[in-house]
Amino acid sequence: MITIKVSIKLNKLLSEKNISHREFARMTGVRHPSISEMCNNETKRLPLDNLAKICEVLECDITDVLQLEKDPSE
DSSP states (O other), rough: OEEEEEEEEHHHHHTTOOHEEEEEHHHHOOOOOHHHHHHOOSOEEEEEEEEHHHHHHHTTTTHHHHEEOTTTTO
């Protein structure tokens, strides 16, 4: 059975816009450790209000931040 996981593309988006993790935390009101976990794809739970803030600040859609992909370990 193929395992599918959700990948967070936040680190790439922030790099493209030249925004640091710390600055983005200030812009969104989301805690810096949470931003770092998302950027490193270590997040186990992503509150919808945080996702909405991220999309609002980056002026993007949810699909620009999240992506479904096959687990490479399979």
